[in-house]
Amino acid sequence: MSKTLDFYFDFSSPYGYLASTRVEAIAQKHNREVVWHPILLGAVFKVSGQAPLTSYPLKGNYAIHDFDRAAREHKTPYNQPNPFPIGAVAASRTCCWINASEDANVNNKLTPFVHATFKAYYVEGRDISKAEEVLAIAEAVGLDKDALAEGVAEQSIKDALRNNVEQAIERGVFGSPTIVVDDEMFWGNDRLEQVDRWLTSGGW
Amino acid sequence: MSKTLDFYFDFSSPYGYLASTRVEAIAQKHNREVVWHPILLGAVFKVSGQAPLTSYPLKGNYAIHDFDRAAREHKTPYNQPNPFPIGAVAASRTCCWINASEDANVNNKLTPFVHATFKAYYVEGRDISKAEEVLAIAEAVGLDKDALAEGVAEQSIKDALRNNVEQAIERGVFGSPTIVVDDEMFWGNDRLEQVDRWLTSGGW
Numbered sequence: 131m132s133k134t135l136d137f138y139f140d141f142s143s144p145y146g147y148l149a150s151t152r153v154e155a156i157a158q159k160h161n162r163e164v165v166w167h168p169i170l171l172g173a174v175f176k177v178s179g180q181a182p183l184t185s186y187p188l189k190g191n192y193a194i195h196d197f198d199r200a201a202r203e204h205k206t207p208y209n210q211p212n213p214f215p216i217g218a219v220a221a222s223r224t225c226c227w228i229n230a231s232e233d234a235n236v237n238n239k240l241t242p243f244v245h246a247t248f249k250a251y252y253v254e255g256r257d258i259s260k261a262e263e264v265l266a267i268a269e270a271v272g273l274d275k276d277a278l279a280e281g282v283a284e285q286s287i288k289d290a291l292r293n294n295v296e297q298a299i300e301r302g303v304f305g306s307p308t309i310v311v312d313d314e315m316f317w318g319n320d321r322l323e324q325v326d327r328w329l330t331s332g333g334w
Numbered sequence: 335m336s337k338t339l340d341f342y343f344d345f346s347s348p349y350g351y352l353a354s355t356r357v358e359a360i361a362q363k364h365n366r367e368v369v370w371h372p373i374l375l376g377a378v379f380k381v382s383g384q385a386p387l388t389s390y391p392l393k394g395n396y397a398i399h400d401f402d403r404a405a406r407e408h409k410t411p412y413n414q415p416n417p418f419p420i421g422a423v424a425a426s427r428t429c430c431w432i433n434a435s436e437d438a439n440v441n442n443k444l445t446p447f448v449h450a451t452f453k454a455y456y457v458e459g460r461d462i463s464k465a466e467e468v469l470a471i472a473e474a475v476g477l478d479k480d481a482l483a484e485g486v487a488e489q490s491i492k493d494a495l496r497n498n499v500e501q502a503i504e505r506g507v508f509g510s511p512t513i514v515v516d517d518e519m520f521w522g523n524d525r526l527e528q529v530d531r532w533l534t535s536g537g538w
Binding site: 174178179180181186187188191192196202203299302303304305315318321327334 | 381
């Protein structure tokens with residue numbers, strides 16, 4: 131069984147999206163399996179005392195410019211979404227439902243669903259805060275729309291997401307994306323190369 | 335006359351220090367001259383709504399870990415200072431005084447002074463918020479201690495620093511280090527490689 135690369139992200143985070151398009155290649159290079167951890171920055175920020183990036187004067191303007199520039203550097207499709215940011219509860223609960231399934235043919239839809247959801251928001255401009263958009267995305271990657279709609283309403287799935295966010299905070303996660311390899315944490319899309327160097331060298 | 339690479343930094347910023355040890359090599363590679371712009375993050379944060387990095391729960395712990403890890407990667411000497419952060423008014427005004435001099439033999443002490451001040455704080459553990467430490471550092475790089483002590487007390491030097499900080503904010507600077515090349519702004523020590531790629535490729 132290969133080692134893991136834990137990838138914490140909020141579906142509403144542009145840097146989370148950008149990193150999601152490149153993290154698997156890095157993991158694969160080092161024979162690691164990406165474990166997707168959707169989190170809700172709104173809950174995290176209550177603990178960390180932060181606010182959405184684009185809400186800060188000066189820093190927000192830079193961020194908007196930098197999202198697009200970072201995307202262009204790697205030729206990643208990117209359209210600044212509107213509304214932005216949005217609440218990613220529906221999409222994140224869907225990930226929990228996929229993970230909780232006892233059907234391996236559902237579990238293996240997680241990665242396609244993550245990519246399709248990011249693409250829907252950051253490329254196609256669809257509002258992924260809406261439950262019906264998330265259901266449509268899920269259906270398109272081969273999930274049972276009706277079973278999902280029923281599943282995400284269950285308390286166990288709501289609890290699963292809440293627990294995941296709490297565990298992330300306990301681990302020290304405060305932003306998106308956050309990558310953890312062997313208990314070493316790296317924050318930011320702009321740290322992907324450093325993660326690669328860390329794994330190549332065995333750390334320093 | 336070569337083009338410039340504007341480097342905005344707070345002497346109290348670890349990432350500012352770390353970047354200061356590597357930015358000249360990148361500038362030189364692209365035939366650019368580093369222009370040092372000391373700023374005061376305390377004034378910037380009043381506009382941008384931020385607080386010192388290490389004051390944020392979770393993010394602060396990560397930062398302390400990351401300062402040292404970032405230093406180790408490039409074998410840069412680093413000792414987490416205490417007290418931290420500090421006010422860098424004395425050191426920053428000294429830069430303004432050096433720049434304001436009509437003596438080229440004073441002007442050319444700016445770069446050595448910047449490096450010596452960072453080293454005093456981040457390697458030698460000296461409290462550079464104290465005027466007497468800054469005077470000692472200045473003297474060691476060949477500046478006239480008495481002339482400096484008199485100079486930094488002048489209103490014109492105080493105004494120069496205030497103006498520099500205001501101009502940085504007007505330009506959109508919100509953190510340390512910030513690098514600007516040809517009106518393109520990059521924030522963060524972890525963006526030095528991106529600046530290098532930008533200058534190599536001519537942008538994207």
